[in-house]
Amino acid sequence: MNKFGTIMAYTYMTRFKTKSFLISTILSLLFVYAVANVQTIIDVFTSDEAEEIAVLDQSGELFQSLEEKVEGTSDDMDLVAFDGTEEAGKKAVKDEGYSAFVTLSRNSKQLPQAAYYANNITETGQQSVIKQQLQQMKIAVATEQAGIDQATISEIYEPVTFNTMSLDEDAKTSEELNQARGIVYVMLFLLYLSVLIYGNMIATDIATEKSSRVMEILISSASPVTHMFAKIIGTALLGLTQIAAIAGLGYVMLVVKRDELTGGIFDYFGLQNASASVFIYAIVFFVLGYLLYATLAAMLGSLVSRLEDVQQMMLPMTFLVMIAFFIAIFGLGMPESMIVKVSSYIPFFSPMLMFLRVGMLDIPVWEIAISIGILVATIALFAVIGARIYKGGVLMYGPSATFKDFKKAIELSKKE
Amino acid sequence: MTLKLENVSKRFGSTIAIDHLSIEIPEKEMVGFLGGNGAGKTTTFRMILGLLDMTEGAITWNDAPIGYDRSDLIGYLPEERGLYPKQKVWEQLVYLAKLRGMNKRTALTELEGWLQRFDVPEYKNKKVEELSKGNQQKIQFISAVIHKPNLLILDEPFSGLDPINVELMKQAVVDLKNEGTSIVFSSHRMDHVEELCNHLCILHEGKPVVHGKLKDIKRSFGKKKVIVHADFPLEFLKQYAGVRQYKSVMEGCELQIENEAVAEDIFTDLNGKGFVRKFELEEPSLNDIFIEKAGASYE
Numbered sequence: 001m002n003k004f005g006t007i008m009a010y011t012y013m014t015r016f017k018t019k020s021f022l023i024s025t026i027l028s029l030l031f032v033y034a035v036a037n038v039q040t041i042i043d044v045f046t047s048d049e050a051e052e053i054a055v056l057d058q059s060g061e062l063f064q065s066l067e068e069k070v071e072g073t074s075d076d077m078d079l080v081a082f083d084g085t086e087e088a089g090k091k092a093v094k095d096e097g098y099s100a101f102v103t104l105s106r107n108s109k110q111l112p113q114a115a116y117y118a119n120n121i122t123e124t125g126q127q128s129v130i131k132q133q134l135q136q137m138k139i140a141v142a143t144e145q146a147g148i149d150q151a152t153i154s155e156i157y158e159p160v161t162f163n164t165m166s167l168d169e170d171a172k173t174s175e176e177l178n179q180a181r182g183i184v185y186v187m188l189f190l191l192y193l194s195v196l197i198y199g200n201m202i203a204t205d206i207a208t209e210k211s212s213r214v215m216e217i218l219i220s221s222a223s224p225v226t227h228m229f230a231k232i233i234g235t236a237l238l239g240l241t242q243i244a245a246i247a248g249l250g251y252v253m254l255v256v257k258r259d260e261l262t263g264g265i266f267d268y269f270g271l272q273n274a275s276a277s278v279f280i281y282a283i284v285f286f287v288l289g290y291l292l293y294a295t296l297a298a299m300l301g302s303l304v305s306r307l308e309d310v311q312q313m314m315l316p317m318t319f320l321v322m323i324a325f326f327i328a329i330f331g332l333g334m335p336e337s338m339i340v341k342v343s344s345y346i347p348f349f350s351p352m353l354m355f356l357r358v359g360m361l362d363i364p365v366w367e368i369a370i371s372i373g374i375l376v377a378t379i380a381l382f383a384v385i386g387a388r389i390y391k392g393g394v395l396m397y398g399p400s401a402t403f404k405d406f407k408k409a410i411e412l413s414k415k416e
Numbered sequence: 417m418t419l420k421l422e423n424v425s426k427r428f429g430s431t432i433a434i435d436h437l438s439i440e441i442p443e444k445e446m447v448g449f450l451g452g453n454g455a456g457k458t459t460t461f462r463m464i465l466g467l468l469d470m471t472e473g474a475i476t477w478n479d480a481p482i483g484y485d486r487s488d489l490i491g492y493l494p495e496e497r498g499l500y501p502k503q504k505v506w507e508q509l510v511y512l513a514k515l516r517g518m519n520k521r522t523a524l525t526e527l528e529g530w531l532q533r534f535d536v537p538e539y540k541n542k543k544v545e546e547l548s549k550g551n552q553q554k555i556q557f558i559s560a561v562i563h564k565p566n567l568l569i570l571d572e573p574f575s576g577l578d579p580i581n582v583e584l585m586k587q588a589v590v591d592l593k594n595e596g597t598s599i600v601f602s603s604h605r606m607d608h609v610e611e612l613c614n615h616l617c618i619l620h621e622g623k624p625v626v627h628g629k630l631k632d633i634k635r636s637f638g639k640k641k642v643i644v645h646a647d648f649p650l651e652f653l654k655q656y657a658g659v660r661q662y663k664s665v666m667e668g669c670e671l672q673i674e675n676e677a678v679a680e681d682i683f684t685d686l687n688g689k690g691f692v693r694k695f696e697l698e699e700p701s702l703n704d705i706f707i708e709k710a711g712a713s714y715e
Binding site: 003006007010014208209212213214215216217218219220221222223226395 | 462465466467468484487488490492494496497498499500501503508511512514515516559
C-alpha cells in the first residue's frame with residue numbers, strides 16, 4: 001500500500017475504534033430510530049383513559065350540546081355533569097377527582113359563558129377545546145338572536161378561495177418549493193454538522209500528532225501534503241461511514257414504516273419527489289464544501305501545538321460555518337434576495353447557498369458553473385497555502401495560537 | 417552512499433541558525449554532532465531530512481538530493497519523544513514501519529526481534545503512555561531502525577536512559593554501524609561521541625568550529641598535557657621553552673605544552689636528573705577541545 005493509503009487507513013481505523021465514535025454513532029442511530037417511531041412513543045406516554053371534566057351547568061340546557069361537541073372533537077376528554085355547589089366542584093378538582101371543573105351559565109344577553117378551574121392552567125389543550133366549542137355555541141346563539149340563518153353563517157365562515165400560481169413557466173410551483181425547501185434543509189444541516197464535527201476531528205488529530213511530536217517522524221516519511229490530504233480523506237471516509245449507517249437505518253425505517261410516515265415528516269422534507277439533478281448537486285456541493293472547510297481545519301490544526309488551543313484556533317472557522325448556515329436559513333424563506341445571490345458566489349458560503357438556490361429556484365447552468373469554479377479554485381488555493389503552512393506549522397512549537405503564526409509558519413517553510 | 421553537506425546555511429529571518437556548514441559523511445561511518453542547545457544540531461538534521469529547506473548550499477546523499485522518494489532508506493529518531501501516547505506499541509510501530517515502505521508481517525517480525533533484544537517483549541501490547549521514559553525511548557529507537565535504514569539520524573539518542581540501557585542502546589548502534597548503516601548522531605555527552613564516533617563535528621552557534629576525523633582533530637589540536645612524577649624538583653620546567661602552563665601537584669607537575677616535540681625535549685632533558693616515576697603524554701580529551709573551540713564548558 002502506498003503512503004497516502006497507509007495514512008488514510010490509519011486515520012480511519014484509529015478513529016473508528018475509539019469509544020467516542022462508537023457512542024456518537026449509536027446515539028445517532030437511536031435518535032433516527034426514535035424519530036421513526038415517534039407515533040408509537042407518544043402513544044406509550046399518553047394514557048388511553050379520557051380525562052374527566054366536571055361541568056356545573058347553571059343554565060340547565062347548555063351541557064348536553066357542549067358535551068356532544070367537545071367529545072366529538074377530542075377522544076381524551078369526558079365531560080361529566082356535576083351536581084353540587086361551585087365550592088364542592090373546586091374541591092373535587094383539588095382532591096384530584098376531576099382534571100378540571102367548568103361552570104356554565106348565560107349572561108344577561110342570554111349568551112353562554114363559562115369559568116374554568118383546574119389545578120394547573122398552564123396546559124392549554126383542554127381549555128382551548130372547551131373555549132372553542134363554547135365560542136361556536138355562542139355564535140350560534142347570537143346569530144339566532146339576530147335572526148340570521150345557519151346557511152348564511154356557514155357561507156360567511158367559509159375560507160376564501162386563494163390560489164398561488166407562478167406565471168414564469170420554469171419557476172417551481174409552491175408545492176415543489178415546499179418539497180425543495182425540505183431537501184435543502186436536510187442538506188444544509190448535514191453539511192453544517194459534518195463540517196463542524198469532522199473539521200474539528202481533523203484539527204484535533206493533527207494537533208495531537210503535533211503535540212506528541214510524532215508528526216516529525218510522519219513528515220520525514222511522507223510529504224506534508226500527502227499527510228494532510230490523507231488525513232482529510234480518511235476523516236471524510238469515517239464521516240461517510242457514520243452518515244451511511246444513519247441513512248441506512250433511516251431507509252430501513254422508511255420502508256418498514258412507510259404507511260405511518262408518508263404524509264408526515266417524510267413528505268415535509270420532500271424526499272419523495274425530489275429530482276435526481278438536485279441530489280447530484282447536493283452531493284457535489286457537499287463534497288466541495290467539506291473539502292474547503294477540511295483543508296482550512298487541517299491548516300489551523302497544524303498551527304497549534306497544544307490540544308487546548310484547538311478550539312480557540314477553530315473559532316473563526318466555526319463562525320464562518322455558522323454565518324453561512326444562518327444566511328442559508330434566512331434564504332430558505334427568501335431564496336431570491338440579494339444577500340443569498342451574492343453569498344452564493346463567496347467560497348465559504350457558496351456550498352450552502354448555491355445549493356439552496358439550485359434547489360429552490362431555476363438557476364441558469366452558467367451561474368452554477370461559476371460558483372463551482374470559484375469554489376474549486378479556492379480549494380486549490382487553500383490546498384497550496386495550507387500545504388505551505390502545514391509544512392512550517394508542524395515544526396513550530398510555541399505557547400501562542402494567534403494568527404501571527406500564519407506568517408511564521410510560511411516563513412519557516414520558505415528557504416529564508 | 418556518502419552524505420555530503422556543502423556550504424549549507426540556514427537563516428530564520430535575520431537569525432543565522434547554520435553558517436556555511438560543510439561536512440562529508442562516508443558510508444558505514446558514524447559521525448557525532450556536538451553542540452549546546454541552539455547550536456544548530458536539530459536544524460541540521462531537519463535539513464538533511466528535508467523537513468526544512470536550506471537557505472544556501474546543497475545536501476546530497478549518494479550524489480542526489482534527499483527527497484521523499486528515498487525516505488524509506490532513512491531512519492530518524494527525533495530529540496523529543498514522538499509517539500502516539502494512547503496507541504499500542506505494535507500498532508504504531510507497524511504504522512510507522514509501513515510509512516517507511518515495510519509490510520505488516522515483516523514489520524511485526526522485526527518488532528518482536530527488537531523487543532526481545534531490548535528485553536521487553538511484554539511491551540508489544542502496551543500503550544506508550546504506560547511505559548517509563550527510558551522504555552519509551554527504546555520504542556522510539558525501534559521505530560527509527562525497524563526498516564533497516566541505510567542512513568540513520570539519531571538526535572540525542574541516549575537522553576533519559578539509565579547507564580544499563582545506555583550500554584544496551586550503544587551496542588545496538590555499534591551493531592547497526594557494523595552491519596553497514598551510516599549513522600549521524602548528536603549528543604551533549606562528550607564521552608559518548610568520543611567512544612562511538614570516528615568522525616565528529618562541533619557546532620557552536622551555527623558555526624562548525626571543528627570537524628573531521630576524531631584522531632586527526634586530536635592530533636592537530638596541538639595542545640597536549642604532560643604529567644611528570646619524579647623524585648627531584650621540577651621547577652625548572654616552569655621556564656622551559658614550549659611550556660604554556662605549569663601546575664604543581666603532590667608527586668610532581670602537570671604541564672600544558674605547545675606540541676609533541678616539546679614533550680620529546682622534556683623527556684630527553686629529564687634523563688640523568690634522577691628517578692622518574694611517571695612520564696605521560698596525554699591526548700587532549702574531547703572536552704578540552706570543546707571548551708577551547710566553543711568557549712563554553714559542558715557537563
